Amino acid sequence: DTAVSQTPKYLVTQMGNDKSIKCEQNLGHDTMYWYKQDSKKFLKIMFSYNNKELIINETVPNRFSPKSPDKAHLNLHINSLELGDSAVYFCASSQFTGVGQPQHFGDGTRLSIL
């Protein structure tokens, strides 16, 4: 049973297109995150949701819109894709209560913009 699953694993598309990445966790966690990892492996938080409510939005272009239909799902929609959006996007989850709780990561979605 995969704890945090993301689909698709690979996404190759052209500049200007709109795409979505889905994320689901079956750990019963109340907080979910999206991270962007660039080609140098630098990992940057994009968004965080706690019980479907946005709690972190880290100066991400508004072409990126997260949506959380319930606390087990956090999807990421990207409009008008640009070359600089090429990266690996990771979904993660954790329990919010108790800051010592670690995050559990999905395997990533590798987005390539042509």
Next chain:
Amino acid sequence: AQSVTQLDSQVPVFEEAPVELRCNYSSSVSVYLFWYVQYPNQGLQLLLKYLSGSTLVKGINGFEAEFNKSQTSFHLRKPSVHISDTAEYFCAVRGYQKVTFGTGTKLQVIP
């Protein structure tokens, strides 16, 4: 504000040799510290964490880390590395809402 500095971007080490991966942090509040490992084409996995108590923390795969408050460090060590330890290692600090990751250290184990 919080930050994490991983001083080495790459660490080559021979198989069965010891290794230390360095991490320094800064934070204005109490911190919770983590080490994660990322194998190729995978997400991050928790190696170990420091919340409170004993400053020496043991994790999975024979790794351990020592929290040093005076030096604001949380270095990761393993006494004898294996080829399978080749991966990217991330140090992280968690404050109230946010986790900040270091830039990662690539551990390359040489046979």
